[in-house]
Amino acid sequence: MNLLRVTIDGAIGTITMDRAEKRNALSAELIAELFAAFTAMAMHADVRVVVLKGSGTAFCAGADLAYLQTISENSPLENLADSTALKDMFQAIVECPKPVIAMVQGAAIAGGCGLATVCDVVVAARDKARFGYSEVRIGFIPAIVMVYLVRKIGDTQARRLVLTAENITADQALKIGLISTVVEDAALEQETMRIANSMAENSASAMAMSKMMLNAVHGMSLDAGLHYATVMNALARQTEDCKKGIASFLNTPKG
Numbered sequence: 001m002n003l004l005r006v007t008i009d010g011a012i013g014t015i016t017m018d019r020a021e022k023r024n025a026l027s028a029e030l031i032a033e034l035f036a037a038f039t040a041m042a043m044h045a046d047v048r049v050v051v052l053k054g055s056g057t058a059f060c061a062g063a064d065l066a067y068l069q070t071i072s073e074n075s076p077l078e079n080l081a082d083s084t085a086l087k088d089m090f091q092a093i094v095e096c097p098k099p100v101i102a103m104v105q106g107a108a109i110a111g112g113c114g115l116a117t118v119c120d121v122v123v124a125a126r127d128k129a130r131f132g133y134s135e136v137r138i139g140f141i142p143a144i145v146m147v148y149l150v151r152k153i154g155d156t157q158a159r160r161l162v163l164t165a166e167n168i169t170a171d172q173a174l175k176i177g178l179i180s181t182v183v184e185d186a187a188l189e190q191e192t193m194r195i196a197n198s199m200a201e202n203s204a205s206a207m208a209m210s211k212m213m214l215n216a217v218h219g220m221s222l223d224a225g226l227h228y229a230t231v232m233n234a235l236a237r238q239t240e241d242c243k244k245g246i247a248s249f250l251n252t253p254k255g
Contacts, residue, residue, distance in 0.1 A: 005018050005055075011197075015050060017052075022061075024056065034089050035088055042095075049199045050101070051102075052100060053102070059102070062109045099199050105128060105129065116178075116179065121195065123180065129182075130167045132161065152178065203239075
C-alpha cells in the first residue's frame with residue numbers, strides 16, 4: 001500500500017502524504033510508511049533538507065475512522081505495539097539528521113498537529129491552516145506528542161491546547177511558538193521551498209550536529225549541558241565542513 005509520494009530534487013527530499021480523500025488521516029499503514037520514509041531520508045547521502053506535506057486540502061486530519069475503531073478493539077498488548085510504532089515514527093522525524101520542514105496548507109489536527117509539532121520548521125498558510133489537539137473530545141489523550149509539545153511551547157500553552165481541544169489559526173500558532181512562519185496561502189509552496197533551498201546551502205554535518213544538540217540539551221543541568229556543549233564544540237571543529245569553511249572564510253578578501 002503506497003500512501004506516500006517520495007521525491008528527491010537535488011538536495012531537497014519531499015515526503016507527501018497522499019490520502020487526499022481521507023484528508024491524509026493517519027492509519028497504521030501510513031504511520032509505518034512515514035517511519036520508513038524518514039529512516040530512508042536520514043540515510044540518503046544527497047538529501048540535506050526534508051519537506052513534509054499533505055495532498056489535497058488538509059495537511060493531516062488526525063486518525064482515520066477505521067484506525068480509531070481498530071484501537072478501540074485492540075488488546076492491551078496490541079495497543080502497546082501500535083502506540084510504540086507511533087512513537088517510533090515521531091522520533092524518526094525528530095532524530096532525522098536533516099532539517100524537516102512541515103508545509104501546512106490546511107487542517108493539522110490531533111495526530112496531524114503532532115506531525116507538525118515534531119518538525120524543525122513549520123510553514124503555514126494564513127487563511128486555511130488550522131492547528132489543534134482534539135483528542136480529549138473523544139476520551140483520548142495526545143500522550144506521546146505531549147512530551148514534544150511541552151518542550152516546544154511550554155507548559156502554559158500546552159495545557160491550553162490539550163485541555164481546551166480548540167483549533168487555532170496559523171497566526172495564533174505562530175504567536176505561541178508552535179510554528180515558525182505564516183505566509184499568504186498562494187505563497188505557501190514558494191516560501192517553503194525558498195526556506196528549504198536556503199537551508200540546503202548550509203553544512204550538512206553542522207545541521208546534523210545542531211539537531212543532535214537541540215534534542216539532547218532539554219532536561220540537562222547547566223553543568224551537564226555546558227560539558228556536553230564543550231565536547232560538541234570540539235567535535236565540530238574536526239569536521240571537514242568546518243575546516244573547509246574556516247579556510248574559505250580566511251581566504252576571502254575583506255572590505
